[in-house]
Amino acid sequence: MALYSEKVMDHFRNPRNVGVIEDADGVGEVGNAKCGDIMKMYLKIEDDKIEDVKFETFGCGSAIASSSMATELIKGKPVSEAMELTNKAVAEALDGLPDYKMHCSVLAEEAIKNALDDYYSRHPEKKKEQ
Amino acid sequence: MRIYADNAATTKMSRAAVEAMLPYLEEYYGNPSSLYSEGQKAKEALEEAREKITRCINANAKEIIFTSGGSEADNQAILTAAALGKKKGKTHIISDTIEHHAVLHTLKKLEKEGFTVTYLPAHENGIVRVEDLVNAITGDTCLVTVMYANNEIGTIQPIKEIGAVCREKGILFHTDAVQAVGHIPVDVEDANIDMLSASAHKFHGPKGVGFLYARRGIRLETLIEGGAQERGHRAGTENVPGIVAAAAALEEAAGSLGEVSERVQVLRDRLIEGLKKIPHSALNGDPQKRVPSNVNFCFEGVEGEALLLLLDDKGIMASSGSACTSGSLDPSHVLLAIGRVHDVAHGSLRLSLGDDATEEEVDYIIKSVEEVVTYLRGFSPVWRDLVNGKSKFIL
Ligand SMILES: Cc1ncc(COP(=O)(O)O)c(C=O)c1O
Numbered sequence: 151m152a153l154y155s156e157k158v159m160d161h162f163r164n165p166r167n168v169g170v171i172e173d174a175d176g177v178g179e180v181g182n183a184k185c186g187d188i189m190k191m192y193l194k195i196e197d198d199k200i201e202d203v204k205f206e207t208f209g210c211g212s213a214i215a216s217s218s219m220a221t222e223l224i225k226g227k228p229v230s231e232a233m234e235l236t237n238k239a240v241a242e243a244l245d246g247l248p249d250y251k252m253h254c255s256v257l258a259e260e261a262i263k264n265a266l267d268d269y270y271s272r273h274p275e276k277k278k279e280q
Numbered sequence: 281m282r283i284y285a286d287n288a289a290t291t292k293m294s295r296a297a298v299e300a301m302l303p304y305l306e307e308y309y310g311n312p313s314s315l316y317s318e319g320q321k322a323k324e325a326l327e328e329a330r331e332k333i334t335r336c337i338n339a340n341a342k343e344i345i346f347t348s349g350g351s352e353a354d355n356q357a358i359l360t361a362a363a364l365g366k367k368k369g370k371t372h373i374i375s376d377t378i379e380h381h382a383v384l385h386t387l388k389k390l391e392k393e394g395f396t397v398t399y400l401p402a403h404e405n406g407i408v409r410v411e412d413l414v415n416a417i418t419g420d421t422c423l424v425t426v427m428y429a430n431n432e433i434g435t436i437q438p439i440k441e442i443g444a445v446c447r448e449k450g451i452l453f454h455t456d457a458v459q460a461v462g463h464i465p466v467d468v469e470d471a472n473i474d475m476l477s478a479s480a481h482k483f484h485g486p487k488g489v490g491f492l493y494a495r496r497g498i499r500l501e502t503l504i505e506g507g508a509q510e511r512g513h514r515a516g517t518e519n520v521p522g523i524v525a526a527a528a529a530l531e532e533a534a535g536s537l538g539e540v541s542e543r544v545q546v547l548r549d550r551l552i553e554g555l556k557k558i559p560h561s562a563l564n565g566d567p568q569k570r571v572p573s574n575v576n577f578c579f580e581g582v583e584g585e586a587l588l589l590l591l592d593d594k595g596i597m598a599s600s601g602s603a604c605t606s607g608s609l610d611p612s613h614v615l616l617a618i619g620r621v622h623d624v625a626h627g628s629l630r631l632s633l634g635d636d637a638t639e640e641e642v643d644y645i646i647k648s649v650e651e652v653v654t655y656l657r658g659f660s661p662v663w664r665d666l667v668n669g670k671s672k673f674i675l
Pocket residue numbers: 288289348349350351352354380382427429430431456458459479480488489490
């Protein structure tokens with residue numbers, strides 16, 4: 151059996167939404183180089199919707215695939231839905247991750263939450279609406 | 281095209297080794313302890329294999345016992361020296377920071393039992409210094425165990441000098457020569473080696489076969505109790521086909537050693553020169569004092585596992601010391617020991633060339649690594665911070 155599912159390899163080889171949003175409404179960065187994984191998420195939010203999302207990742211195959219999948223799962227969705235994203239949903243959408251790689255999906259979830267927190271800290275009035 | 285550049289992990293069995301083992305699978309399958317001719321034929325082959333191996337490392341037949349591989353030989357050698365030391369009340373061992381886990385974990389076990397271990401630094405070039413060894417020796421030292429050549433960065437240790445010091449001080453000297461035997465000249469007599477571990481699958485023999493050389497007069501501890509095989513030092517019906525193949529493989533490797541290493545070394549240096557051109561990269565380990573096949577680099581801003589997966593897509597099989605590939609949280613202890621910080625150690629790549637490597641393959645590897653590193657850096661937040669001056673380049 152291969153280390154990773156076809157889905158993981160697909161998202162690793164052809165990551166979706168790679169890059170930077172210069173005028174992002176929220177930016178989140180999690181992980182550290184010491185552990186070998188860093189994920190950075192950029193969000194463009196309009197009318198409480200994730201208009202655009204891009205990521206940059208330093209990390210292993212599953213870290214790159216998890217970032218890619220997480221962006222796909224929230225793109226075009228209402229912010230409230232993005233807030234609900236779980237690492238399990240990311241891992242399941244990738245047809246599973248090896249146990250010792252599950253932390254990659256956790257990082258992806260955290261990176262998105264981190265970016266949303268940044269967005270809310272820039273727009274405290276939005277947080278109240280929630 | 282598939283290029284196997286992971287020969288430090290294991291090697292393909294040679295034709296000679298495969299052919300040597302076949303008769304002992306199908307024809308002379310008897311138990312070497314049996315007295316009928318099929319068994320005795322197997323016994324003869326076993327002893328012939330032992331003879332062949334002694335000739336390759338300048339030992340005597342009674343000094344070789346066959347094991348299940350390098351790990352077992354390392355365990356047995358170290359536990360033997362520890363037991364002999366303990367009898368004399370000596371419980372200090374000297375080793376170094378870049379040993380294989382077969383050595384390090386055995387030493388950890390001994391530390392729990394009350395032994396103290398001094399780990400000599402491997403310095404920036406990945407080579408232990410004899411003066412550090414001399415300074416570490418105490419009246420309590422019962423063993424020095426320093427590997428012949430490192431499995432990750434390929435550096436060759438000053439084994440002959442270490443052997444001379446140990447002989448003069450009357451301290452047992454063991455060397456894990458798993459990456460050396462069959463690749464560089466090894467002479468246990470000349471280097472004053474008391475115990476040496478080797479593993480067949482690193483020199484085109486089968487997996488699960490190795491041997492321990494122990495100088496005459498060293499009473500080996502028995503790890504596996506049972507029958508009287510291997511003069512009572514290693515029970516269990518001998519892996520005759522594997523042992524015969526191991527000897528055939530080593531005989532061939534030792535026979536063509538000079539010629540092969542000269543050729544492969546040129547390719548290694550070409551590979552090193554090519555990879556050096558990738559910005560913010562660095563060779564790990566001494567550029568000269570390394571086994572002919574080993575190249576090990578760190579590339580800043582990329583992670584090793586991603587690098588390996590993309591190289592695999594390009595047909596290149598290699599390995600990395602990143603945490604992700606080790607299944608632990610820390611990157612390679614060897615890279616950390618030679619002063620590579622975590623951030624950089626995660627971006628390591630080991631390429632260990634085969635005897636049949638070609639210039640075209642090396643050039644293809646250089647081109648592919650460059651492409652993959654550039655691609656991964658293109659969306660690495662670490663790289664972006666480095667390029668934007670937010671953090672400082674290390675390499
Ligand atoms: C330096 C060194 N020592 C020991 C071993 C263990 O050898 P084996 O796999 O035969 O147990 C290896 C191989 O991985 C090695 O490279």
